[in-house]
Amino acid sequence: MNEFFASFSLNEIFKATMVLFAVIDIIGSIPIIIKIKETSGDIHANRITLVSLVIMIAFLITGESILMLFGVNVESFAVAGAFVLFAMALEMIMGIELFKETPIKGKSVGIVPLAFPIIAGAGSMTTLISLRAEYEMVNILIAILINMIIVYATLKLTRRIERLLGPGGVAILKKVFGIILLAIAVKLFASNVTQLFQ
Structure with a gap:
């Protein structure tokens, strides 16, 4: 326990927080949140936040082992995520519908794609x-x-922002x-796809 708290560093916390904030980019995801609200009527902030928290902590602790269980490396995972983000970006920019889903009601609304990816x-x-x-x-x-x-x-504040x-x-x-999301998808794809062929 003493070793745990001895590792505590405000400097590291600040840097890690800023890096994750930039990557998650929840402010930039407000249009997606609004789109899901329009389709499904509402989202459950508690459940989405909890699922996201569990996924991130689980991945932090187990790291690449989770992916290896399925025979998937980090690069393949990143490229797959890039395709999903790319499709969502096209929907936002061109006003087309690629994810043809029946509107979902209940507690599962927003888990995909908000919590993941x-x-x-x-x-x-x-x-x-x-x-x-x-x-x-x-x-x-x-x-x-x-x-x-x-x-x-x-x-929670999405409605007010809207x-x-x-x-x-x-x-x-x-x-x-x-x-912006399209650019992130392209960057994520470009930085990982070359690793798949080495």
Whole structure:
């Protein structure tokens, strides 16, 4: 226990928090959250945040072992996540429907794609592996918790943000962040696909 708290570092917590915040980009995901609300009527912030937290902590602790159980390496996982993000970006930019789903009601709304792959997706998981090599476990865990608090608050305040922006603002936000999401997908794909052929 003493060793656990001896590893506590505000500097590491701040750096890890900022890195995860940039990767998760929950603010940039507001258009996706609004889109899911339009389709399903509501989302369950508690459940989405909890599922995201569990996925990220589990992956932090077990790392690549989880993927190896299924015979999948981190690069393959990242490329698969890039395809999903790419498709979602096209929906936002072009106004087309690629994910033809029956509207879902109940507690499972938003688990996919919000909890995975938006919040706890390939980008977050590969980042956690990188952070694990640089920072102490306790500091990364705290950084994850801080980000989950931000995620929860954003999910809860989405309706207010939507009213503040109005229909025109939401449409513009979707296009802008759709392009950003597309760029993230391309970068995630490009940085991992070459590893698959080595």
